[in-house]
Amino acid sequence: MSRKAKYNSKSSNMTGAEMLVQCLADLGVDTVFGYPGGAVLPIYDAIFKQNQVRHILVRHEQGAVHAAEGYARSTGKVGVVLVTSGPGATNSVTGLTDAMMDSVPIVCLTGQVPTHMIGNDAFQEADTVGITRPCTKHNYLVRSVDVLCKTIQDAFYIAKAGRPGPVVVDLPKDIVMSEGKYDKAGSSFNNSKHLSYNPQIEPDPSAISRAIEAMQKAERPILYTGGGIINSGPEASVLLRELAHKTGFPITNTLMGLGSFPASDSQFLGMLGMHGTYEANMAMAECDVMVCIGARFDDRVTGKLSDFSTGSYKIHADIDPSSINKNVSVDVPIIGDSVRIISAMLEAWKTQGNKPNMSRSSPWWKKIEKWRSRECLYYKQSDEVIKPQYAIQRLHELTKNKDVYFTTEVGQHQMWAAQYLRFDEPNRWMTSGGLGTMGYGFPAAMGVQVAHPNSLVIDVAGEASLLMVIQELSTLMQHRLPVKVFLLNNEYMGMVRQWQELFHGGRYSESYMDSLPDFVKLAESFGARGLRASKPADVDKVILEMIDTDGPVIADILVDKETNVYPMIPSGAAHYEMKLGPDHGESEESADGGMASV
Amino acid sequence: MSEKIERHTMSVLVENEPGVLARVIGLFAGRGYNIESLTVAEVDVVENLSRVNLVTTGSPMIIEQIKNQLDRLVPVRTVSDLTAEGSYVERELALIKVVSIGEKRVESLRIADIFRAHVVDSENDSFVFEMTGKPSKIDAFVRLMEPLGLTEISRTGVSAMLRGKRSL
Incomplete structure (x- = not known):
């Protein structure tokens, strides 16, 4: 019997490795990001013998997880990772933690030493389930080939159900080498109810009516929405738009929620939080009814907790009950999926014959317009040096009509990207929010590009972050992934330097990037294209050339070295105490109070 | 807060x-x-x-x-x-070792009786008592045993259950 016929027969003996790969294919997995090693050799052998599942070879396991995150966040599907035991597993920990914090559905398959060697300090052995327990939603050690497929199916269900997250399946080498029966029809593909994990999807109607009652009476309402809208699927964004228009409420998004509501809509106040807009933070501070959907009152959003929006009636809708009443005590908790919650809100709003109760001529909107008129994102343009804000603005202008996806690293460039790129659709913006992982964006962009081979994928990067993961340029070349790196190069760890300037007396301890490579030559050494802009007049030309290049590009944009990100809620300050910065005539004096806060 | x-x-x-x-x-x-x-x-x-x-x-x-x-x-x-x-019931089991002779030994046995503790091991100069009850009852017993030669305590921690017909 040929191998193909063997796979297609309804029930047959296969090795665990063959079962695993077939199971992935049957679950609809088309791509796995991974790196081989001793404990997973049988799995790589099974991958070699088939063509249903594509394997993308990365250059470091952390990159594999971030790539899977980019794949997952741009498609809504589960991202899949395959790494070996020991160092392969430990190298994936940063990516798993990142996915945990930002609720990204990932299944990470890790090799393990054979079961009889577990606990003996075998070569490349690590207690993977022990190490990854706190940084995964759940993890499994497969102890028998008979439960292998069931475990894989379970892992995909857990990764996706409720609040998504990463799941590790640890696979001892003897298990994937032993033979078992693969029976697609007989396994639980049509998921019957899970025994212990069944998140609440439908919101409680009485909570919805309490929320609607408050929303009807609101004089100074605000919608505050986050990544939960995006995780709920594109329908949630459509519904959110309708809710905003039907109520007339102003709306702000978290860093993770950008794109869930169109930035071009006049009701959009921009991002909120530490580097959010002045109008968004002031509206949060002074609102009387706050409607939070799919966000979690992160410390970057609230600022000093005891001064956070003290006068407002708070409605908090989330799929994860543990997100509610964690940092901020709320008046109306609603548990459920965003799509179901917003639908229920809309229905209740409409059946009661409500018109938008927030017209643009209301006192509340007038107040908001006054805050808006401060133009908090204004900056002083220069003819000589490239302002980083200008570079991002031009990048937005020259790509806004294209099919484009953006990822970022972590730091100043990330905040400028969040402020000046404007998203009208969900799933177009991938950034490391919760964990703040430098080196996220470049591999994430690879994953996005794999999922969207014909789209423009741009990693807005800083030079310090990029150097943490630069080896993945080799992956891009091998798999012909034309990712563009838009590198805001200021030769500093910019955000570290900014905090040292503001909170540590300007002592720039170890934040200067000495001995930087020539990024143009670096790109060329991998066979990619390198471009450089050193004057404002070069920026457009470089961007257009970058877009027009077929393969990967590093565009080295030499920006003003000591520009700070504004507006800013200084760490430890209340969210209404925003600093607009020197371009608004404010001083940049350092404040000692912020030193102790993160 | x-x-x-x-x-x-x-x-x-x-x-x-x-x-x-x-x-x-x-x-x-x-x-x-x-x-x-x-x-x-x-x-x-x-x-x-x-x-x-x-x-x-x-x-x-x-x-x-x-x-x-x-x-x-x-x-x-x-x-x-x-x-x-x-409303719920809460119980804990404890083993308590008391090493003493003479008057103290007799007194420990007398108090154990009041607390309905059982003797599960006995030698000429030692008792091991077993008792079940609310943690506060065990605390009280332990306090009384302290001057009477208490040398070792082993407690199981709390086991608990709702009162009435409701179940977990």
Whole structure:
């Protein structure tokens, strides 16, 4: 019997490795990001013998997880990772933690030493389930080939159900080498109810009516929405738009929620939080009814907790009950999926014959317009040096009509990207929010590009972050992934330097990037294209050339070295105490109070 | 936030699989919650379930967090905050060793009788008492044994259950 016929027969003996790969294919997995090693050799052998599942070879396991995150966040599907035991597993920990914090559905398959060697300090052995327990939603050690497929199916269900997250399946080498029966029809593909994990999807109607009652009476309402809208699927964004228009409420998004509501809509106040807009933070501070959907009152959003929006009636809708009443005590908790919650809100709003109760001529909107008129994102343009804000603005202008996806690293460039790129659709913006992982964006962009081979994928990067993961340029070349790196190069760890300037007396301890490579030559050494802009007049030309290049590009944009990100809620300050910065005539004096806060 | 610190007893039904206790304990350690007492044993062989009883302290917001965080663990079937749900019984078993002779020895036996503690081991100069009761009763017994030659205590931690016909 040929191998193909063997796979297609309804029930047959296969090795665990063959079962695993077939199971992935049957679950609809088309791509796995991974790196081989001793404990997973049988799995790589099974991958070699088939063509249903594509394997993308990365250059470091952390990159594999971030790539899977980019794949997952741009498609809504589960991202899949395959790494070996020991160092392969430990190298994936940063990516798993990142996915945990930002609720990204990932299944990470890790090799393990054979079961009889577990606990003996075998070569490349690590207690993977022990190490990854706190940084995964759940993890499994497969102890028998008979439960292998069931475990894989379970892992995909857990990764996706409720609040998504990463799941590790640890696979001892003897298990994937032993033979078992693969029976697609007989396994639980049509998921019957899970025994212990069944998140609440439908919101409680009485909570919805309490929320609607408050929303009807609101004089100074605000919608505050986050990544939960995006995780709920594109329908949630459509519904959110309708809710905003039907109520007339102003709306702000978290860093993770950008794109869930169109930035071009006049009701959009921009991002909120530490580097959010002045109008968004002031509206949060002074609102009387706050409607939070799919966000979690992160410390970057609230600022000093005891001064956070003290006068407002708070409605908090989330799929994860543990997100509610964690940092901020709320008046109306609603548990459920965003799509179901917003639908229920809309229905209740409409059946009661409500018109938008927030017209643009209301006192509340007038107040908001006054805050808006401060133009908090204004900056002083220069003819000589490239302002980083200008570079991002031009990048937005020259790509806004294209099919484009953006990822970022972590730091100043990330905040400028969040402020000046404007998203009208969900799933177009991938950034490391919760964990703040430098080196996220470049591999994430690879994953996005794999999922969207014909789209423009741009990693807005800083030079310090990029150097943490630069080896993945080799992956891009091998798999012909034309990712563009838009590198805001200021030769500093910019955000570290900014905090040292503001909170540590300007002592720039170890934040200067000495001995930087020539990024143009670096790109060329991998066979990619390198471009450089050193004057404002070069920026457009470089961007257009970058877009027009077929393969990967590093565009080295030499920006003003000591520009700070504004507006800013200084760490430890209340969210209404925003600093607009020197371009608004404010001083940049350092404040000692912020030193102790993160 | 100066919220009142409360003491809560919770019962958690978990799937009896390797590492499940590590998940529960890791959650408490990782998030800085208190554990005053924790017991665990298999209670349902057919369904393969274990019951964890735990006593914890925290502000009302923290207690709510603990319950929700426990509920979020995949192998957790149900979490019940017995203190919040109303009336429940709470029992603990203790073994208490008292080493003494003469008057003290007689006195320890007399008090044990009052507390309905049983003697489970006896030599000329020592007793091991077994007693079951509320933790506060055990505390009281231990306090009385201290001057009478108390040398060792072993306590199981709290086991608890709702009163009446309601079940977990």
